[in-house]
Amino acid sequence: MHEKIDKFRSINNPYKDHIIIHPIMRGGIIPDDIQKILIDEGWMKVGYAICYDCLEGRSSLVSKPPINDFLSSIAEFFNGDTAEHTFGSRAAQFSVMKTIADNISEEFTKIVITDSLCHYTTVIAAEMNNLKILEVNHSGYPEYKVRAEDFIDKIESVKKETGKRPALIAITHADPYYGNLNPVKEVGKIAKEFNIPYMINAAYTAGIFPVNMKDLQADFITVSAHKSMASIGPLGFLITNQDWSDKTFKKSTIKLDWTGRTFSKKIVNIFGCSIGGLPLISAMYSFPYVVERVERWEEELNKARWFISEMEKIDGIRLVGERPHNHHLMHFETPIFWEISKHHKRKGFFLAEEMIKRGIVGLHRGLSKHVKISLYGLSWEEVKNVRDTFYDIAKKYIDEFKINFDLNKT
Amino acid sequence: MHEKIDKFRSINNPYKDHIIIHPIMRGGIIPDDIQKILIDEGWMKVGYAICYDCLEGRSSLVSKPPINDFLSSIAEFFNGDTAEHTFGSRAAQFSVMKTIADNISEEFTKIVITDSLCHYTTVIAAEMNNLKILEVNHSGYPEYKVRAEDFIDKIESVKKETGKRPALIAITHADPYYGNLNPVKEVGKIAKEFNIPYMINAAYTAGIFPVNMKDLQADFITVSAHKSMASIGPLGFLITNQDWSDKTFKKSTIKLDWTGRTFSKKIVNIFGCSIGGLPLISAMYSFPYVVERVERWEEELNKARWFISEMEKIDGIRLVGERPHNHHLMHFETPIFWEISKHHKRKGFFLAEEMIKRGIVGLHRGLSKHVKISLYGLSWEEVKNVRDTFYDIAKKYIDEFKINFDLNKT
Numbered sequence: 001m002h003e004k005i006d007k008f009r010s011i012n013n014p015y016k017d018h019i020i021i022h023p024i025m026r027g028g029i030i031p032d033d034i035q036k037i038l039i040d041e042g043w044m045k046v047g048y049a050i051c052y053d054c055l056e057g058r059s060s061l062v063s064k065p066p067i068n069d070f071l072s073s074i075a076e077f078f079n080g081d082t083a084e085h086t087f088g089s090r091a092a093q094f095s096v097m098k099t100i101a102d103n104i105s106e107e108f109t110k111i112v113i114t115d116s117l118c119h120y121t122t123v124i125a126a127e128m129n130n131l132k133i134l135e136v137n138h139s140g141y142p143e144y145k146v147r148a149e150d151f152i153d154k155i156e157s158v159k160k161e162t163g164k165r166p167a168l169i170a171i172t173h174a175d176p177y178y179g180n181l182n183p184v185k186e187v188g189k190i191a192k193e194f195n196i197p198y199m200i201n202a203a204y205t206a207g208i209f210p211v212n213m214k215d216l217q218a219d220f221i222t223v224s225a226h227k228s229m230a231s232i233g234p235l236g237f238l239i240t241n242q243d244w245s246d247k248t249f250k251k252s253t254i255k256l257d258w259t260g261r262t263f264s265k266k267i268v269n270i271f272g273c274s275i276g277g278l279p280l281i282s283a284m285y286s287f288p289y290v291v292e293r294v295e296r297w298e299e300e301l302n303k304a305r306w307f308i309s310e311m312e313k314i315d316g317i318r319l320v321g322e323r324p325h326n327h328h329l330m331h332f333e334t335p336i337f338w339e340i341s342k343h344h345k346r347k348g349f350f351l352a353e354e355m356i357k358r359g360i361v362g363l364h365r366g367l368s369k370h371v372k373i374s375l376y377g378l379s380w381e382e383v384k385n386v387r388d389t390f391y392d393i394a395k396k397y398i399d400e401f402k403i404n405f406d407l408n409k410t
Numbered sequence: 411m412h413e414k415i416d417k418f419r420s421i422n423n424p425y426k427d428h429i430i431i432h433p434i435m436r437g438g439i440i441p442d443d444i445q446k447i448l449i450d451e452g453w454m455k456v457g458y459a460i461c462y463d464c465l466e467g468r469s470s471l472v473s474k475p476p477i478n479d480f481l482s483s484i485a486e487f488f489n490g491d492t493a494e495h496t497f498g499s500r501a502a503q504f505s506v507m508k509t510i511a512d513n514i515s516e517e518f519t520k521i522v523i524t525d526s527l528c529h530y531t532t533v534i535a536a537e538m539n540n541l542k543i544l545e546v547n548h549s550g551y552p553e554y555k556v557r558a559e560d561f562i563d564k565i566e567s568v569k570k571e572t573g574k575r576p577a578l579i580a581i582t583h584a585d586p587y588y589g590n591l592n593p594v595k596e597v598g599k600i601a602k603e604f605n606i607p608y609m610i611n612a613a614y615t616a617g618i619f620p621v622n623m624k625d626l627q628a629d630f631i632t633v634s635a636h637k638s639m640a641s642i643g644p645l646g647f648l649i650t651n652q653d654w655s656d657k658t659f660k661k662s663t664i665k666l667d668w669t670g671r672t673f674s675k676k677i678v679n680i681f682g683c684s685i686g687g688l689p690l691i692s693a694m695y696s697f698p699y700v701v702e703r704v705e706r707w708e709e710e711l712n713k714a715r716w717f718i719s720e721m722e723k724i725d726g727i728r729l730v731g732e733r734p735h736n737h738h739l740m741h742f743e744t745p746i747f748w749e750i751s752k753h754h755k756r757k758g759f760f761l762a763e764e765m766i767k768r769g770i771v772g773l774h775r776g777l778s779k780h781v782k783i784s785l786y787g788l789s790w791e792e793v794k795n796v797r798d799t800f801y802d803i804a805k806k807y808i809d810e811f812k813i814n815f816d817l818n819k820t
Binding site for chain 1: 673
């Protein structure tokens with residue numbers, strides 16, 4: 001055994017100096033100075049990093065460091081009433097669905113309505129709680145837009161079929177395929193009209209631009225700190241309102257039969273206590289930076305839109321998803337790279353590999369027909385570098401394979 | 411908002427240079443050289459630290475870094491068949507209970523039998539899955555021993571009452587109150603005889619001394635990496651055998667109604683994918699060290715036993731829990747400190763505060779009648795330092811308050 005496992009000590013990170021363009025990573029880049037604080041302050045010393053002064057047995061009640069204050073600030077930041085930290089947006093969504101399943105009344109049926117671009121974790125959260133999940137359609141290629149009014153149709157069809165209302169509307173704020181912003185405000189209105197609990201999965205938006213759950217009439221928002229709040233993972237937040245807080249964050253009620261033990265401070269739907277550890281303290285340090293950066297969203301969006309216009313100068317390359325584009329996640333169809341892949345000995349792998357060789361990591365290995373990327377938080381210089389690199393690779397192989405594509409259509 | 415939250419940037423860790431004696435922390439200390447690798451290799455740069463080369467959409471299938479190999483090695487290390495990483499032993503226990511609840515057959519009733527010293531997470535995992543949980547008694551003060559034969563009585567009483575067998579026996583390997591080792595092997599035999607699924611919560615033992623689940627006839631073991639495998643938290647493992655693997659780690663089977671999307675690589679009971687991130691890569695680096703340290707357990711146990719004998723020289727101080735003691739978690743009753751607390755202006759808080767002043771952190775603030783500590787992994791010099799510090803504090807206040815306690819009974 002000893003020999004076989006020695007290799008784990010020599011793992012290296014080939015991408016430590018690369019420019020990252022992976023959409024799931026850009027919002028979760030930890031600023032250098034915060035990495036340094038985490039190290040200098042010794043938070044990496046021990047697994048239970050922030051439990052030294054835990055008096056009541058739950059991380060969210062700890063005041064040294066000020067986790068309780070931090071969670072209040074998180075709730076306030078998103079204009080909710082209460083917040084708990086979770087093991088990511090996936091665990092937050094699980095808690096929401098569990099709350100719904102545990103508190104279902106007769107007017108509701110065990111159905112969740114979601115958008116047809118939802119993240120898989122929304123589906124898994126429903127599956128974990130034995131809730132049926134139904135999709136609201138989108139408009140298909142090339143924009144894949146989800147329309148609010150189609151939620152009404154879906155609700156009506158559930159009512160017709162079951163005589164009851166769906167138990168939850170779970171919408172994805174920015175979808176993970178195209179970076180479309182779904183009509184969260186309009187759907188919030190619909191949810192209110194039909195009196196259906198409403199969850200927004202804000203894993204890709206909360207921490208990127210301002211999100212105000214009361215404006216959106218949401219009962220729950222689920223947040224990913226490692227995806228969009230400049231935090232070490234796994235960490236997320238679940239924010240809810242007064243109507244749902246007691247149910248969502250209900251305390252343990254079991255009284256054990258022999259010892260009579262109870263655990264009345266522990267919150268059932270988050271495993272009693274969600275620990276936090278290094279991810280949580282990293283999120284606390286990053287929070288002022290995140291609060292500040294959401295105000296600079298326009299600047300980031302300009303980078304994305306500039307990049308889209310540059311990429312679309314290459315023959316055949318086209319952004320898929322809504323336009324004008326409103327999110328940092330960009331999905332391009334790239335027929336030129338697809339064509340190159342047919343000639344290249346590394347097939348579809350050539351593209352991610354060529355990018356890595358040039359110091360840019362984050363394309364899905366093997367894909368060349370479509371690429372998903374994000375430039376969120378990169379400097380203009382880096383953004384241009386990414387643009388130039390795509391051009392360089394295209395040019396190299398157009399010449400090499402004598403492919404008939406134009407690098408500057410305009 | 412901006413002003414209010416600036417404080418989060420200036421959080422400091424007052425304990426960064428302290429000797430830690432908190433029992434939940436000692437097994438989760440990350441060796442200095444591993445902290446250094448994590449930093450040097452740039453694993454702290456981004457929340458989704460290890461997802462660069464994820465091809466299949468689940469962390470446990472990633473081969474760069476070799477997470478798939480690592481999980482096989484984890485399974486092998488504990489002599490199980492398959493392992494997945496989880497958000498801690500609590501999430502692993504949740505997955506086990508969910509597996510049990512989802513697969514209950516007619517011969518079983520929705521009851522979990524556990525020991526009366528179980529960790530609260532075992533109770534919460536049952537509560538999350540609507541399983542009733544019943545305790546097997548212990549022997550009470552001063553040893554609090556749980557006896558294997560009492561599991562038989564409990565099983566029989568459930569059978570008598572319900573006509574069915576309990577759905578799961580969930581035992582705590584080393585209990586979190588006294589550090590007693592429960593009779594896991596004998597109970598494994600009983601579980602087999604009665605044909606009841608058997609889970610061992612090894613959060614305090616796996617990674618501390620060798621644990622062999624087949625020897626113990628366990629169907630599931632749940633492990634805490636941040637508690638006992640020298641890892642950044644939150645992270646745990648769930649290891650199971652061939653009989654239970656497909657059920658425990660079942661893949662998503664939902665096919666969405668409109669898009670037809672499926673997520674057949676995602677494991678339902680671990681939220682699809684349990685991410686891993688920095689905690690997981692830290693556990694991979696620490697693994698060779700952990701494999702090696704479990705072989706040195708005797709040495710660690712000697713330190714604990716020596717310390718117990720030293721502490722018991724102080725008038726009235728007595729180890730509570732089994733003797734000879736077999737685990738690094740030690741629970742002492744400390745009437746001398748209780749007496750001092752009655753005179754001290756800081757009341758019960760004086761003890762933890764005095765220890766902190768002297769560079770030792772980890773006593774529960776406010777408690778002086780009983781203390782729980784661990785010296786696992788400390789050098790002999792540090793162990794003696796901790797002993798001396800307890801003596802110093804006792805002596806200081808015996809003199810100051812003229813209390814009638816003897817510092818050296820022998």
